[in-house]
Amino acid sequence: MKVENPTRTLAVDRAADLQTHVGSEIGISGWASLEQDDVLGFAExxxxxxxxxxxxxxxRDEAGLNGLLAHGFLVLSTVTALANQCYTIAKATRWTNYGLERIRFTAPVLPGDEFRLRLSLDAVAPGPGPTTRLSLGCRLERRASERPAMAATWIVLVEEA
Structure with missing residues (x-):
């Protein structure tokens, strides 16, 4: 995957500092793209x-595409790397992917298509044990398209020192 530098990032000291950003967009990643080798490697x-x-x-012949279709789960897997461009928590010592909700693959991604993550913060709450639970709205927008490639809510647990 090729990724450009991020457009906008948010940096905070502690997860609790994110509370003031609930309901807002907290970052926009750089534009990324997948290559045909990425799609073929994921298939294998x-x-x-x-x-x-x-x-x-x-x-091309049977689906009318201009090449291969990237797997939805491959596109989804780019969210972690792109989210790392969108926000940082300085005192975080561990992150855990807790789950995903309402995942929708709403438009195709082909090798070479450019997409980026718009990340919003839906909620900050105490998590299990010594963690803070973040609910993040993920929208993978495609360059020159009104329709996003994917939308989901991602739940992340953050542990701090």
Whole structure:
């Protein structure tokens, strides 16, 4: 995956400092793109070798695409790297992916298509044990398109020193 520098990031000392940002956008990543080798490698890794992900001529002929379709889960997996561009918590010692809610793959991503993450903060709450629970609104927007590639709510647990 190729990624440009972020557009906007938020830096705080502690997770509790994010409370004042609930309900707002906290960052925009740089533009990213996946290459055909990324899609083919993901197909091999996950054993999801459907022709729409592995056979460019067939994807063109039968699906009307300009090449391979990136797997939805591959596109989703880019969120972690892109979110790291959107915000930082200086005293965080550990992050745990707690889960995802309302995931929607709303538009195709093809190799070479550019997309970026718009990250909003939906909630900050005490998590289990010594953690803070963040609910993050994730929207992967595509360059030159009104329709996002993906939307989801991502729940992250943050532990601090």
């Amino acid at each position: 890794l996950t054993h999801d070798r459907h022709w729409i992900h592995t056979d460019p001529p067939r994807a």
